[in-house]
Amino acid sequence: MTRYLLTTWEGGGCVPPELGLARRLIERGHQVRVLACPAVEQAARAAGCEFSPWVTAPHKLSLAPEEDVMRDWEFKNIFKLFEHVLDVFLCGPSDKFAADTLAVLDNHPADVVLSDMMMLGAQMAAEKLKLPSAVLVPNISMRPAKGVPAIGPGFLPMRGPVGWLRDALLTKIGARIWAKGLPAFNRARAGLGLDALPEIFAQSDRADRVLVLTSPSFDFVPANPPANTVWAGPVLDDPSWAGTSWTPPWPESNRDPIVLVGLSSTYQHQQAAIRNAIAALAQLPVRGLVTIGPALDGEAIVSPVDHVVVVPTAPHSQVLAQASLAITHCGHGTTIRALAAGVPLVCMPMGRDQNDTAARVVARHAGVRLKPTAPEAKIRRAVAAVLADRSYTAGAQALRDAIAREAKEVDATALLEQLGSNTRATSPSSRVA
Structure with missing residues (x-):
């Protein structure tokens, strides 16, 4: 020992x-x-x-x-x-x-x-x-x-x-x-x-x-x-506070693509970006799951529609196993879990090393990059574009295969x-x- x-x-x-x-x-x-x-x-x-x-x-x-x-x-x-x-x-x-x-x-x-x-x-x-x-x-x-x-x-x-x-x-x-x-x-x-x-x-x-x-x-x-x-x-463990199980909150009859939104577990003044992402997904034929994280505990962030659900936390690895896209601040943990699941990204880096992590996503053609201040319409167009263009999914899946091999x-x-x-x-x- x-x-x-x-x-x-x-x-x-x-x-x-x-x-x-x-x-x-x-x-x-x-x-x-x-x-x-x-x-x-x-x-x-x-x-x-x-x-x-x-x-x-x-x-x-x-x-x-x-x-x-x-x-x-x-x-x-x-x-x-x-x-x-x-x-x-x-x-x-x-x-x-x-x-x-x-x-x-x-x-x-x-x-x-x-x-x-x-x-x-x-x-x-x-x-x-x-x-x-x-x-x-x-x-x-x-x-x-x-x-x-x-x-x-x-x-x-x-x-x-x-x-x-x-x-x-x-x-x-x-x-x-x-x-x-x-x-x-x-x-x-x-x-x-x-x-x-x-x-x-x-x-x-x-x-x-x-x-x-x-x-x-x-x-x-x-x-x-x-x-x-x-x-x-990468070590792909979810944080302990995220829980160990997740049940999709939508009717079984809803088969629209799942989009996960995770914009930092620590505070980065991300409330406006989260609300813009919710507004964007509300106008798309998707199932949105928005995890606000422990740093925003108690924040009044709500969704105006049933197909976009806001939750305090969820184990991202389990959600990503069923997801078609993730919107992320490009913290390394969320980013690499998505890529390990073969899920492409809409990146909204907010600081630290996140813009550089987003650069690597773009370089591998596994997603697109927006400013953290991007308005709802721009986020909506980016999500629709990445979902429609299968080459982004192919880029993410190539990284998934490489991570598994390594x-x-x-x-x-x-x-x-x-x-x-x-x-x-x-x-x-x-x-x-």
Whole structure:
């Protein structure tokens, strides 16, 4: 038996795949303790994990908007948001994340430390104690790389001199912003007796493994990724709060295509977008299921028609097994579950990495992209177009087949087990299935 410490946070879509890996480790006879926001405790214990909360580091008690540390919906400029996140969460308090991690490890020793990509302080703590470690990337890869558009604007790949110039310029701008977090980042490292690093992403180079939890057929994979990085495929578990069963709420005689609407489990000021989606579906011959999620608990969002049903939550994997289309904010979890079911998408990205996830949907011809402010008429036309054009379904089904094939080739849980079987695992050759 190996003892794992999983350090993470209530970031919405990061929780289900990371706890999904924890559950799989427990099923194989290992022990997992989760160190996370108090808001994650119920889900962690439901997965069979032991639990410790962040104490001095920033944390959420719930998914309510007032609990959000970053309040990203208040930022219109993505670069200003980036700087803010570095200051209030990613780098500024990294010393506190490290201190909390060391305190938990002192009271609850572990053999391996697993850290969400955002938990830089926890990664430093593992490095200080010389514990085998893995960084979990529960979405598309965020690391700047040659030949891959910079994260943020949601650009598609562009070849030739213009594309190279565009990517080089944005990468340079991004590097300058990342560098603003370096002083606090390296102060935290110095406080632990660790050497300074030239860039923040170099922290993940100190880990034995970096598991990117998405499909390499979906992501834009660089030609030469770091040697310790593996595209290990998605973990498709639904969040624990979504429930375990779902019954279609329409009459059995209604055979219109099912359209699922899921616009974020965390708060992103998405009420208007949800209402516009409802109005669009109300005018189409579809069966609409609108899940508003826990962050909008208590919101007065209603449907004017019987064939569009609004519910607090539902297990998306079960709905998608019967769906013909999904309208999504393009959080990675909702997006990859839809694609794993072969369901095309109408994407309405609202921020974070969502515009870049949407770019990958468009690049694979598995859906279309709209602005989050798209009016009802534009959403209606997009839904009708994607349902009518079977090539979008074909694109989604091609990704479905690739995800299923890759799942047989790379076992993320086994990669984590290898860390516990060695005193210090050797860095693997990068593998892209």
